[in-house]
Amino acid sequence: MSTSLFLDTLRRADLEQVGLASPLAAFPPPPSPLRLLILTKQIAIRATVLPKLSMQDYTPLGVTALEDRKRLFQLVQTLRQELPGVTKAAPPPAISQPAPVMRVPQTAHRRPSEALQPNVPRTFGTPGSGDPNPVISSNPAPSTSRRTNNLTAPSTSNTNTDTAKTPPMTRSRSRTLPGQMPRPDILSSSPSKTDDDFAILRTKKSGDLSAEARRGAGPLLDAYGVPVANKGGVGTKSNLASGAMGLSDLNQKIRVCVRKRPLNRKELERNEIDVAPKTGLRSIVINEPKVKVDLTRYTEQHNFTFDEVFDLDVTNEEVYQRTALPLVNYIFGGGKATCFAYGQTGSGKTFTMLDARHGLYVLAARDIFAMLGQPRYSHLSAWIGFYELYQGHLYDLLNDRKRLFAREDGKQNVVISGLKEYPINDVNNLMQVFEYGSSVRSTGSTGANADSSRSHAVLQVLLKPKKNRKQIVGKLSFIDLAGSERGADRGESDQKTRMEGAEINKSLLALKECIRALDQAKTHTPFRQSKLTQVLKDSFVGNSRTCMIATVSPNGSNSEHTLNTLRYADRVKELKGERDRRRHGEDQGVKENNETNDNGYRTRQSSDPNTWRESPSVENRSPSPEEEDYSFSESDDPDLFVNEDEDNFLDEDFPSDHDILNEDFPHEDAFDISDDDDEEDDEPEFIVPSVKPATTPLGRHQHHIPHIAHRPQTHGERFTLPSSRLKPPEIPRPRSSTSTDSTGSTSNSTYATPPMYNTPVKQSSRRIDDLVSPPEELFGTPTPQEKQVPSSRYTPLYMHRSRSATTIVTTGKEHGLATPPVPTFPPALASPSMARTSSSSSNANTTQHPDLQTMDEFIKQHRAEIREVTECSKSETKLLANFTLGMSSQDQNHGSVDRTGSEFEKYLRSLDEVLEIKVESIEHLRGKIKRILEQGRESTGTRLEG
Numbered sequence: 001m002s003t004s005l006f007l008d009t010l011r012r013a014d015l016e017q018v019g020l021a022s023p024l025a026a027f028p029p030p031p032s033p034l035r036l037l038i039l040t041k042q043i044a045i046r047a048t049v050l051p052k053l054s055m056q057d058y059t060p061l062g063v064t065a066l067e068d069r070k071r072l073f074q075l076v077q078t079l080r081q082e083l084p085g086v087t088k089a090a091p092p093p094a095i096s097q098p099a100p101v102m103r104v105p106q107t108a109h110r111r112p113s114e115a116l117q118p119n120v121p122r123t124f125g126t127p128g129s130g131d132p133n134p135v136i137s138s139n140p141a142p143s144t145s146r147r148t149n150n151l152t153a154p155s156t157s158n159t160n161t162d163t164a165k166t167p168p169m170t171r172s173r174s175r176t177l178p179g180q181m182p183r184p185d186i187l188s189s190s191p192s193k194t195d196d197d198f199a200i201l202r203t204k205k206s207g208d209l210s211a212e213a214r215r216g217a218g219p220l221l222d223a224y225g226v227p228v229a230n231k232g233g234v235g236t237k238s239n240l241a242s243g244a245m246g247l248s249d250l251n252q253k254i255r256v257c258v259r260k261r262p263l264n265r266k267e268l269e270r271n272e273i274d275v276a277p278k279t280g281l282r283s284i285v286i287n288e289p290k291v292k293v294d295l296t297r298y299t300e301q302h303n304f305t306f307d308e309v310f311d312l313d314v315t316n317e318e319v320y321q322r323t324a325l326p327l328v329n330y331i332f333g334g335g336k337a338t339c340f341a342y343g344q345t346g347s348g349k350t351f352t353m354l355d356a357r358h359g360l361y362v363l364a365a366r367d368i369f370a371m372l373g374q375p376r377y378s379h380l381s382a383w384i385g386f387y388e389l390y391q392g393h394l395y396d397l398l399n400d401r402k403r404l405f406a407r408e409d410g411k412q413n414v415v416i417s418g419l420k421e422y423p424i425n426d427v428n429n430l431m432q433v434f435e436y437g438s439s440v441r442s443t444g445s446t447g448a449n450a451d452s453s454r455s456h457a458v459l460q461v462l463l464k465p466k467k468n469r470k471q472i473v474g475k476l477s478f479i480d481l482a483g484s485e486r487g488a489d490r491g492e493s494d495q496k497t498r499m500e501g502a503e504i505n506k507s508l509l510a511l512k513e514c515i516r517a518l519d520q521a522k523t524h525t526p527f528r529q530s531k532l533t534q535v536l537k538d539s540f541v542g543n544s545r546t547c548m549i550a551t552v553s554p555n556g557s558n559s560e561h562t563l564n565t566l567r568y569a570d571r572v573k574e575l576k577g578e579r580d581r582r583r584h585g586e587d588q589g590v591k592e593n594n595e596t597n598d599n600g601y602r603t604r605q606s607s608d609p610n611t612w613r614e615s616p617s618v619e620n621r622s623p624s625p626e627e628e629d630y631s632f633s634e635s636d637d638p639d640l641f642v643n644e645d646e647d648n649f650l651d652e653d654f655p656s657d658h659d660i661l662n663e664d665f666p667h668e669d670a671f672d673i674s675d676d677d678d679e680e681d682d683e684p685e686f687i688v689p690s691v692k693p694a695t696t697p698l699g700r701h702q703h704h705i706p707h708i709a710h711r712p713q714t715h716g717e718r719f720t721l722p723s724s725r726l727k728p729p730e731i732p733r734p735r736s737s738t739s740t741d742s743t744g745s746t747s748n749s750t751y752a753t754p755p756m757y758n759t760p761v762k763q764s765s766r767r768i769d770d771l772v773s774p775p776e777e778l779f780g781t782p783t784p785q786e787k788q789v790p791s792s793r794y795t796p797l798y799m800h801r802s803r804s805a806t807t808i809v810t811t812g813k814e815h816g817l818a819t820p821p822v823p824t825f826p827p828a829l830a831s832p833s834m835a836r837t838s839s840s841s842s843n844a845n846t847t848q849h850p851d852l853q854t855m856d857e858f859i860k861q862h863r864a865e866i867r868e869v870t871e872c873s874k875s876e877t878k879l880l881a882n883f884t885l886g887m888s889s890q891d892q893n894h895g896s897v898d899r900t901g902s903e904f905e906k907y908l909r910s911l912d913e914v915l916e917i918k919v920e921s922i923e924h925l926r927g928k929i930k931r932i933l934e935q936g937r938e939s940t941g942t943r944l945e946g
């Protein structure tokens with residue numbers, strides 16, 4: 001078929017406006033010869049592709065109006081007659097055919113180069129700026145589509161062939177990389193050119209076309225593209241309400257979307273049905289198979305409405321456009337954003353978020369780098385950090401799973417102490433670093449019992465000024481949460497598994513509660529209920545955006561999990577600022593029938609009480625995003641990692657010191673940001689080297705405690721995975737080891753790893769030791785803190801009085817089991833002021849005293865240290881209480897000695913971890929004291945010499 005004939009046919013079909021003839025629009029006459037060539041080629045491809053369209057393809061192509069669908073249908077029929085060869089091999093599936101099966105993952109379809117095509121966001125506002133369109137796209141949203149790719153093999157048989165080739169869904173994810181990461185070729189190769197074939201598939205497909213189509217979409221359509229309202233659903237509340245609501249606002253503070261994956265081969269082989277056959281733009285219906293008492297089978301229908309529902313054939317690119325893309329633009333305005341996937345194991349969380357080639361993180365990175373290439377953002381650079389949260393502990397995936405600590409600075413920034421961050425220059429670079437991290441994660445899963453689906457993985461991309469990499473301008477976190485069903489997995493007898501489940505449950509509940517509290521603008525947000533929410537805190541408060549993608553499996557046997565996922569997501573959504581709009585929809589005359597509740601957007605057709613929503617009241621109306629001010633003070637989260645019902649018990653022992661600790665010191669907000677390891681960069685005299693003025697031990701960045709990131713690792717220490725789950729049960733012994741500090745001093749490091757931790761963990765097919773450290777050339781220049789001397793070699797103050805006369809200090813031994821060493825200062829040096837006094841008496845005129853700013857900073861840090869130590873003490877109390885309670889209940893139940901013994905070991909291990917944090921906090925403060933005093937002395941000495 002000639003191009004002109006094809007175009008004519010399109011015109012006849014009046015389908016240009018839906019994007020099928022978009023090349024015409026892109027090249028107004030007279031096109032240049034080159035453009036004409038491209039145009040011709042693109043059109044030719046479309047001419048080949050169009051006859052293969054099935055009706056299921058219409059919706060993703062943006063052909064939603066009934067008229068257009070008819071026209072397109074006729075066009076396709078015409079083309080099929082004119083181009084019989086095209087469709088011969090691949091007859092389109094009939095509408096009545098089973099739901100499409102899971103297709104070959106996108107990795108099989110898309111070329112790596114596609115991920116490199118910038119797709120600069122154009123339409124989303126930035127935080128704190130009145131500019132609604134701060135970013136001008138230099139490139140039309142290029143994207144590809146799995147749907148489009150399918151067009152090359154649309155037949156059922158072909159699809160099945162694809163499916164057969166698709167590996168069974170055994171959670172074979174990108175992160176499970178066998179063996180050590182080889183240096184990928186992609187490093188040395190330059191980004192490949194865009195292939196025209198792909199260009200056409202991208203043009204207007206999932207990006208513009210989809211967006212336009214969605215924007216222009218009228219009524220909700222089901223999976224087969226038929227308007228739901230016209231298909232027996234007339235009058236149902238969800239349909240009407242969803243239709244009335246239209247597309248959701250991309251700039252909401254919290255968005256909740258749902259993504260349904262296709263049935264996979266195994267599910268099809270088992271003849272499993274798709275329990276979610278109806279999805280609209282914002283609605284999804286779950287047909288839950290049920291059996292009555294008399295064994296009659298029936299289906300219970302549950303309708304849900306969300307900000308966005310992505311059907312089984314929606315590509316990652318399309319998902320990206322409606323989820324992460326707004327966040328990308330947002331962080332360039334100085335905000336923090338989080339995109340996380342929640343759902344059952346195998347439902348597509350990793351596929352969506354962290355697929356090595358097409359995960360949202362790659363697509364986001366593509367745009368981030370495109371934006372960084374713009375002059376207005378040329379002062380910024382991107383950094384990556386990748387860590388895992390397993391059993392309440394953080395592990396650096398780019399640094400041999402080194403244990404990390406989450407802190408919060410005075411400005412409510414969450415900093416992950418010890419996290420290695422790497423500057424990233426392009427998408428390839430990012431992907432390689434990510435793959436390396438993924439391989440470490442999978443190693444952890446096999447080698448250290450940390451099943452990856454039982455951990456949360458956080459990939460964060462930071463925007464920092466090139467000239468001040470301590471400052472964070474924007475932060476975008478992608479989170480691949482642990483499988484949601486794990487938390488509820490109570491059936492597993494294994495204690496470890498149950499504990500993992502409990503931990504996951506706790507974190508997922510806390511996450512929900514936090515989002516809920518934010519939505520309700522509650523004064524208290526329970527961030528500290530779990531490590532996960534602690535870590536995510538700064539992505540929720542202040543200038544922040546959150547997008548949750550609930551992933552669901554459509555097969556019947558998973559319907560319960562699917563419902564749980566949707567209810568979870570629904571709970572989050574329910575509390576968002578959508579209620580007013582719904583109410584508005586109601587007011588406009590959305591009629592309710594007997595099967596609906598009174599809020600106008602969920603039909604209750606089930607007897608499941610959980611499916612009822614609370615009726616939103618006008619009083620409960622959430623503020624619009626513009627009205628929202630999510631700044632929370634410290635008082636918002638005074639409690640720590642304890643359950644609320646345990647607070648009272650703990651608080652009896654620890655009266656509130658909140659007022660004292662939160663009393664602001666004058667000027668504390670007026671300081672500039674600097675950091676510990678910036679000594680070379682910015683060293684105002686006698687300013688505490690580089691700690692953010694507002695930075696406290698709670699909030700210190702990795703730069704502040706380099707010993708965490710750079711503690712030399714012995715072979716044994718590589719297995720020092722602090723999680724109690726990863727350690728063999730063994731009674732801890734007093735910790736003491738000898739190390740030499742930078743000055744040649746020998747001291748007992750309180751951070752020495754207890755011998756018990758060095759016991760090799762279960763052998764695995766692949767050990768952490770097998771991995772080499774990330775290659776430097778891969779990650780770029782190491783950060784300054786990497787070069788720092790480990791501060792675990794911290795020398796107590798009194799040793800610094802005379803560096804020449806090094807004293808061996810035995811801080812650890814005297815204190816026995818896991819007790820933090822409390823340094824005993826000689827009376828004359830018991831306090832910094834006293835130390836200063838001694839020198840000031842002889843050199844009253846020359847002594848350099850700390851300035852006000854230094855004192856301010858120190859006081860803040862001290863407060864934070866007290867807070868942290870207090871929190872640790874509370875945790876100690878809790879551990880003790882739990883253990884003793886457990887003991888007494890076992891006494892009553894005549895529990896075995898073995899069990900008590902193992903509980904005791906568990907208690908000791910947990911206690912040891914708490915104490916480790918406590919000691920670290922104290923030592924960090926002492927390090928600060930040391931630096932202040934040393935700088936004072938050095939400065940005084942310099943002046944004297946001068």
Ligand SMILES: Nc1ncnc2c1ncn2[C@@H]1O[C@H](COP(=O)(O)OP(=O)(O)OP(=O)(O)O)[C@@H](O)[C@H]1O
Nearest residue numbers: 105169171173261345346347348349350351453483
């Ligand atoms: N939308 C989708 N389209 C095609 N394939 C998908 C889709 N979602 C998931 N899959 C496939 O399903 C399988 C399981 O997905 P994935 O590993 O992402 O699940 P998960 O939710 O991350 O599981 P886990 O909780 O165990 O980490 C993978 O093989 C993936 O390629």
